[in-house]
Amino acid sequence: MSFRTFQLSLYHLRPWLTLIVIVWLLGSLGLGWLVNSLLIIFGLLLLAPIVAFFGFRWWLQRNLVSDRCPVCEYEFTGLNQTQLQCPNCGEALLVQQGRFQRFTPEGTIDVTAVEVPAKSLED
Known part of the structure; x- marks a missing residue:
């Protein structure tokens, strides 16, 4: 060297x-x-x-929740303990305990519509 x-x-x-x-x-x-x-x-x-x-x-990992919308079954992601809207149908949802739940104000009555076929008077 x-x-x-x-x-x-x-x-x-x-x-x-x-x-x-x-x-x-x-x-x-x-x-x-x-x-x-x-x-x-x-x-x-x-x-x-x-x-x-x-x-x-x-x-x-503790707060990110991936679930399906209870109304339209669209799968997306949200943060636990937050309120959000479904990007597909626009339904207000609440994320609690790792699941999406519909957010309805107190006193709201949830009604499911049933289609009734029309009958004519001549039958």
Whole structure:
């Protein structure tokens, strides 16, 4: 290994060596708390997005509900404990306990219409 090759390999380590020397100097001057707090902030900045990603995935798995509309049988997705409208028929629905339920105000009477064939008087 020649001197020139050794010099080039040190060139790539130069920023890291500079950082180590600065940290050592700050520590020797009694500013170790500054180095520690910067390392903690840097660690939090790296860990916060990872924890947020996995936390959001966990929350979605617990609260995302995929079910069929009780009126038109159209399958879609909603969030648990929310009120929404069916995108197919427009029926107001309430998501409770992992199921879609019709949302009707109190006192509403649900009526099912039955088609009655017309008879003529001559029969």
